[in-house]
Amino acid sequence: MAKEYPNSEFRGVDPDNCEFVIGNITETLPYKDDTFDFIHQRILLVGLANSNWDKCLKELLRVLKSGGYIEIIDTDYKNVINTGPLMDKMHILLCWNLESRDIPAGIPLQLEERINRTGYINLVETRLFLPLNHSSKADKLMWQDYYHGVLNIRPLMVKYNPE
Numbered sequence: 001m002a003k004e005y006p007n008s009e010f011r012g013v014d015p016d017n018c019e020f021v022i023g024n025i026t027e028t029l030p031y032k033d034d035t036f037d038f039i040h041q042r043i044l045l046v047g048l049a050n051s052n053w054d055k056c057l058k059e060l061l062r063v064l065k066s067g068g069y070i071e072i073i074d075t076d077y078k079n080v081i082n083t084g085p086l087m088d089k090m091h092i093l094l095c096w097n098l099e100s101r102d103i104p105a106g107i108p109l110q111l112e113e114r115i116n117r118t119g120y121i122n123l124v125e126t127r128l129f130l131p132l133n134h135s136s137k138a139d140k141l142m143w144q145d146y147y148h149g150v151l152n153i154r155p156l157m158v159k160y161n162p163e
């Protein structure tokens with residue numbers, strides 16, 4: 001909204017232990033070295049191109065205190081399993097679309113190498129499956145999220161494959 005209405009001023013209301021600042025993780029964040037004990041980053045997949053991931057990991061490490069922890073959670077669009085033919089087609093198109101913009105659609109499987117190369121230590125990796133089969137509350141929420149995400153990028157997908 002702030003971008004759409006540059007003549008207006010915006011104030012956020014949040015609990016008093018929460019602060020938002022504007023920053024770009026691929027550049028220099030507005031924090032000094034060794035600021036945070038714990039950093040959480042989730043679902044940056046569609047925002048970061050190949051070279052941005054290395055910059056991002058370096059910048060997170062810079063603002064982390066020595067002995068601190070970083071948690072990175074992201075989605076692997078390249079290795080979906082038990083999908084039907086339509087979902088397969090959609091994923092191929094989605095990955096192709098991301099990769100045509102140099103965005104790695106399977107970033108989670110690259111993170112170990114990238115993280116080690118950046119100089120992090122004690123890497124722990126956990127893989128979780130996100131079912132989309134409407135059998136539990138989490139599955140239903142995941143499906144709603146997924147469905148609306150796909151609806152939003154429909155014009156882009158149609159451009160590449162009208163089918």
Ligand SMILES: C[S@@+](CC[C@H](N)C(=O)[O-])C[C@H]1O[C@@H](n2cnc3c(N)ncnc32)[C@H](O)[C@@H]1O
Nearest residue numbers: 023024025026027041042043044045046047048
């Ligand atoms: C899919 S949302 C995820 C939001 C939240 N982390 C979550 O898990 O619900 C991706 C977020 O990353 C932000 N983002 C994308 N590229 C970024 C960058 N280069 N630096 C900082 N934030 C970025 C977007 O503005 C957006 O808020």
